[in-house]
Amino acid sequence: xxxDRTLAHRKNTVLIRLVDRQGKPAAGRRIRVxxxxxxxxxxxxxxxxxxxxxxxxxxxxxxxxxQERMEKxxxxxxxxxxxxxxxxxxxxxxxxxTEELRNAARWLRDxxxxxxxxxxxxxxxTAPWLLELxxxxxxxxxxxxxxxxxxxxxxxxxxxxxxxxxxxxPVFDKYDNGIIRICKRLGRVELVKSMFGRARxxxxxxxxxxxxxxxxxxxxxxxxxxxxxxxKIDAIGIQxxxxxxxxxxxxxxxxxxxxEHFGLPIHFTENTFxxxxxxxxxxxxxxDFQVSDWPSTPEGEERQRRDVAELYTTxxxxxxxxxxxxxxxxxxxxxxxxxGLVRKDNSEKPAYEWLDQKINRDWRTETEAVTDSDGNVQLxxxxxxxxxxxxxxxxxxxLGRDTRRAEVAVS
Numbered sequence: 200x201x202x203d204r205t206l207a208h209r210k211n212t213v214l215i216r217l218v219d220r221q222g223k224p225a226a227g228r229r230i231r232v233x234x235x236x237x238x239x240x241x242x243x244x245x246x247x248x249x250x251x252x253x254x255x256x257x258x259x260x261x262x263x264x265x266q267e268r269m270e271k272x273x274x275x276x277x278x279x280x281x282x283x284x285x286x287x288x289x290x291x292x293x294x295x296x297t298e299e300l301r302n303a304a305r306w307l308r309d310x311x312x313x314x315x316x317x318x319x320x321x322x323x324x325t326a327p328w329l330l331e332l333x334x335x336x337x338x339x340x341x342x343x344x345x346x347x348x349x350x351x352x353x354x355x356x357x358x359x360x361x362x363x364x365x366x367x368x369p370v371f372d373k374y375d376n377g378i379i380r381i382c383k384r385l386g387r388v389e390l391v392k393s394m395f396g397r398a399r400x401x402x403x404x405x406x407x408x409x410x411x412x413x414x415x416x417x418x419x420x421x422x423x424x425x426x427x428x429x430x431k432i433d434a435i436g437i438q439x440x441x442x443x444x445x446x447x448x449x450x451x452x453x454x455x456x457x458x459e460h461f462g463l464p465i466h467f468t469e470n471t472f473x474x475x476x477x478x479x480x481x482x483x484x485x486x487d488f489q490v491s492d493w494p495s496t497p498e499g500e501e502r503q504r505r506d507v508a509e510l511y512t513t514x515x516x517x518x519x520x521x522x523x524x525x526x527x528x529x530x531x532x533x534x535x536x537x538x539g540l541v542r543k544d545n546s547e548k549p550a551y552e553w554l555d556q557k558i559n560r561d562w563r564t565e566t567e568a569v570t571d572s573d574g575n576v577q578l579x580x581x582x583x584x585x586x587x588x589x590x591x592x593x594x595x596x597x598l599g600r601d602t603r604r605a606e607v608a609v610s
Contacts, residue, residue, distance in 0.1 A: 202452075202516040209239065209515070209562070211598055212579040216606045217570050217589065224574030225609060231588040234564045236311060237277055238582035238599070239515070240466075240522035241558055243540075245272065245279030245307060245314075247528070252306035253299050268545050272528050275540075275554050279307050280468075280524060281356070283316045283348060284324040292328045297351055304355040315524075316356045317468075318363035318410065319345050320394045322371055322378040329377025334384055337377040342397045349401040358406040360436060360468065362394050366413040366421055388424045395430050410436030410468050414454050422461060434521065435461065438469040442478040442485055442536060445506040451513055459519050466522040467514055474503040474530075474548060475537040485534065495530055495537035495548070504549035511557065 217225040247265045250257040257265065272279075281303055282288070289295040304314045320341060329337050349359065368382040368390070382390050391409060398407055409425065409432050411418050425432060435458055439446065446454075458465060474495040482488045507525075514520045526532075529539035540551040564580030578585075580598055587594040592609035 202513065203518060204516055206516065206562075206581075208518040210564075210579060210581050211600060211602055212577060213596075213598055213602045214604050215576050215578055215587070215596065216604070217574045217576065217587070217594070218606060218608050220608070220610050222608070224572075225570055225589060226572045226574050228570045228574070228589045230568055230570065230576065232564065232566050232568070232578055232580070233586045233588065234581060234583055235586050236584035237558070237563070239562075240278040240313060240524075241276050241554075242278030242280060242315070242522055242524035243272060243276045243528050244524070244526050244532075245269075245276075245303070245312070245528075246282050246532075247272070248279065248281065248303040248307055249299055252302040256299070264545070268529060268541065271541060271545065271547065271551075273310060273312070275551070275558055277311065278313045278315070278522060278524065280315045280317045281307075283318065284321070285326040285344065286324045289326055289344075292326070295347070297348075301352065301355065304352060308355055313358065314356045315358035315360065315408075316348065316352065318360040319348060319398065320361060320378060320390075321363035322368050322376055322382070323364070325376050325378050327376075330375065332377065334380050338381045338385075338393070341378065341381065342393065345394060345397045346401050349398050349405065353402045353405075357402065357404060359398060359408065360410040361398050361407045362391050363410045364412060365391060365409070366411050366415075366417050387421055388428050388430075391421075391425050392428050392430050395425075395432070399431065406433045408432070408434045408436040408466060408468070410438065412438035412440065412469075414439075414458075416457075419457060422458075426461070432463060434464040434466045436466050436468040439467060439510075440469060440471040440485060440526065441506070442471060442473050442488070442534070442538070443480050443482070444477050445472065445509070448509055448513060451510065455514075455517055455520075459517075463519070464521040465517070465519045466524070467510075467520065468522070468524050469526045470510065470524060471526045471533070471536070471538040472503045472506045472510075472550070473536050473538050474499040474550070478536075488534065490535065493531075493535050493537055495542055499537065500548050500550070504553050507550040508553050511554070515562070 219225050251265050307314050365387050478488050527538040529541050530537040530543045568576045570576045585596040587607050589609045594607040594609040596607050
């Protein structure tokens with residue numbers, strides 16, 4: 200599938216009929232059209248929303264600092280990932296952190312942010328108390344966990360990474376855990392089928408992702424097997440933590456070409472570019488690289504800006520890509536890496552400034568026009584939400600891919 204540098208797939212043309220409070224055509228009115236929200240999901244890890252939305256989990260100064268950070272976060276992003284790692288979410292069996300995460304999800308949704316939960320089933324960071332159970336009990340606990348979370352958060356969190364990094368599960372040998380045990384017993388495809396099936400039962404309208412860092416043919420084979428087994432995968436999740444340097448445009452396009460043949464939406468779910476020294480190439484597992492200090496540098500920040508620009512531009516030009524998620528918003532988060540768009544003190548890096556220009560200006564529609572004698576005006580713009588201003592009066596419009604005509608009442 201060819202890239203579309205015109206971004207026609209990101210836009211639509213609609214004939215708007217503007218009417219007044221009485222429903223009559225608002226003829227000859229000068230209007231201003233301002234895009235207020237993107238349809239495309241520009242995302243980022245939103246873990247800091249948890250302490251911000253839960254007074255008492257951090258002291259006043261820390262919470263104020265995090266609130267400042269989240270305001271900068273919101274300037275760029277309309278899509279946030281919240282942490283549902285089982286070991287952290289329910290460290291003690293029967294005592295999940297449901298209310299804390301619900302508060303965070305509600306805080307984001309109140310600010311028009313779409314929320315994704317990550318993840319429902321993953322061997323890393325899973326609940327340690329699963330090892331006290333038999334394999335049958337582990338499977339049942341995992342399925343009950345999916346039912347509990349998907350049901351409790353329905354309407355707040357309707358996107359989920361259902362199974363994370365399943366390609367490596369049966370051969371993962373760093374330590375024993377409950378999810379590895381049931382994956383070895385069931386096999387990858389049956390595990391995915393069981394987890395997706397339970398999540399789908401609990402929220403038929405949810406968007407359910409299979410997510411993996413393994414972008415080899417093994418992931419393709421797994422997806423093929425799951426689809427053949429009747430698993431309804433709503434989107435393919437691709438991780439790209441590039442601590443060892445940018446994949447390069449050639450590899451990025453090659454990955455897109457291999458996964459686009461499924462015809463499914465593609466979400467780049469976890470993206471990292473460091474703005475300091477690159478991780479040594481011989482490190483096979485990124486988690487094995489542990490250093491006491493990993494500073495951001497001016498040269499690294501410029502490299503990060505270039506890499507972010509190439510990744511986002513390439514992905515935004517691909518018709519099947521529906522979401523891009525930067526993983527760490529600030530430096531010093533995962534692995535202590537300088538992988539954020541802002542530094543530890545919340546100051547903005549060049550990569551942040553580039554994204555601000557693209558998301559809030561170049562890839563956003565604002566225009567002025569005059570309605571004709573029937574109150575009609577034609578708009579071509581990026582998909583998403585709009586505010587129509589006619590003097591002191593306003594109306595709203597959602598421009599979807601299939602929107603052809605729309606009546607907007609101003610009041």
